[in-house]
Amino acid sequence: xxxxxxxxxxxxxxxxxxxxxxxxxxxxxxxxxxxxxxxxxxxxxxxxxxxxxxxxxxxxxxxxxxxxxxxxxxxxxxxxxxxxxxxxxxxxxxxxxxxxx
Numbered sequence: 629x630x631x632x633x634x635x636x637x638x639x640x641x642x643x644x645x646x647x648x649x650x651x652x653x654x655x656x657x658x659x660x661x662x663x664x665x666x667x668x669x670x671x672x673x674x675x676x677x678x679x680x681x682x683x684x685x686x687x688x689x690x691x692x693x694x695x696x697x698x699x700x701x702x703x704x705x706x707x708x709x710x711x712x713x714x715x716x717x718x719x720x721x722x723x724x725x726x727x728x729x
Contacts, residue, residue: 630721631660638693638710639717643683645703647675652682656728661704662721676700683707687720 633640642661649655649665656663666678676696684694687709699705709717 629660630657630662630718630725632714632717632721634714635708638708638712639714640697640706640708641683641717641721643679643699643705643707645670645675645679645699645705647678652678654682654686654724657721657725662724670701673700676705679705680707683709686724687712687717 631642644658644661644663646655646663646665647668647670649667652666654662655665664679664682666675666682668674668678680691680694680696684691689709689711693710695708695710697706697708
């Protein structure tokens with residue numbers, strides 16, 4: 629189960645990033661983090677921007693509503709999803725990960 633934490637502006641989700649992959653997608657869950665693969669290289673923020681794009685599409689948010697708040701240079705990242713409640717985020721995670729069950 630993906631860990632979702634309440635934040636003053638929305639919720640925070642943990643992400644395990646995999647840069648340089650074959651496709652851009654959420655590819656599962658591991659140890660409470662969403663696993664996100666992106667084709668972009670992990671240089672100059674390219675992969676972080678690609679992850680933001682994947683998360684915005686997956687959660688039905690605009691790119692400006694998805695903010696990297698921790699882990700800029702690490703594969704372990706934390707993203708703020710602005711405007712979502714914990715329940716909304718958990719339901720969205722369940723829907724996103726349903727195809728992996």
